[in-house]
Amino acid sequence: MAEHEHTHDHDHDHDDGHEHDELTEAEAQEQAERLLRKEIALSQIRQYGDPVLRMRADEVEAFDDELRKVSERMIGLMHDADGIGLAATQVGILRRMFVCTLDGEDHVLVNPVVTPVGDETEVDVEGCLSLGSVRVPVERVTRVTLAAQDVAGEPVALELEGLPARIVQHEVDHLEGRLMLDRSDAESRREALGRLRPRLVLTS
Numbered sequence: 001m002a003e004h005e006h007t008h009d010h011d012h013d014h015d016d017g018h019e020h021d022e023l024t025e026a027e028a029q030e031q032a033e034r035l036l037r038k039e040i041a042l043s044q045i046r047q048y049g050d051p052v053l054r055m056r057a058d059e060v061e062a063f064d065d066e067l068r069k070v071s072e073r074m075i076g077l078m079h080d081a082d083g084i085g086l087a088a089t090q091v092g093i094l095r096r097m098f099v100c101t102l103d104g105e106d107h108v109l110v111n112p113v114v115t116p117v118g119d120e121t122e123v124d125v126e127g128c129l130s131l132g133s134v135r136v137p138v139e140r141v142t143r144v145t146l147a148a149q150d151v152a153g154e155p156v157a158l159e160l161e162g163l164p165a166r167i168v169q170h171e172v173d174h175l176e177g178r179l180m181l182d183r184s185d186a187e188s189r190r191e192a193l194g195r196l197r198p199r200l201v202l203t204s
C-alpha cells in the first residue's frame with residue numbers, strides 16, 4: 001500500500017563543513033538512480049482506471065516455481081517503488097497473494113484471510129502504489145489476525161496491530177477489487193477522484 005516517506009540515516013553534523021542540501025556526486029547519482037528505478041517500477045504497476053484493479057483474485061492452488069518468481073518480482077517492485085505492500089492484482093495477476101513489509105521484514109502472503117480482533121478502529125491516511133500521489137483517510141480495525149500460506153504453501157498465522165494490521169487489510173481489499181477510496185469518506189473520495197480524473201482524460 002502506502003508509499004512511505006524516505007527517512008535518511010545521514011548524520012547531520014554541523015561540523016563537517018557541508019551544506020545540508022548539498023549532495024556529493026555519489027549521493028546525487030544514487031538519488032537519480034533510485035528515482036529512475038521508482039519510475040520504472042511504477043510503470044509496471046497497474047494504475048487507477050485499469051479494470052483489473054476492480055477484479056476479484058482467485059485462490060492460489062499451485063505453489064510452484066512461477067509463484068516464487070512472481071513473488072520475488074513483486075518484492076523487487078515494491079521496494080523500488082518505495083512501497084510497503086503490493087497485491088498481485090496491482091501487477092495484473094488475479095491470484096490471491098500479496099507482498100508486504102511488516103516491521104521491517106518482507107513477507108509473501110498467499111490465500112490470506114484477515115479476521116478482526118475486537119472492534120477498535122482507527123482512522124489514518126493511506127496511499128497506494130496504484131493511485132499516484134493520492135492520500136485519503138481510511139478507518140480500519142486496529143488489531144487483526146492473518147491466516148495465510150507462505151510461498152512454499154506452509155501455513156502462516158500472524159497477530160498484527162497498528163500499521164502492519166492496516167497494511168494487510170489494504171492488501172486483502174485489493175484481492176477483492178476494493179480500493180482505499182471505497183473506504184474513505186465522501187469528501188476525501190471526491191477530492192481524490194478530482195485529482196485522478198484529469199490524468200485519465202489526458203491519457204485516453
Ligand SMILES: [Zn+2]
Nearest residue numbers: 001128129130
Ligand atoms: Zn494499494
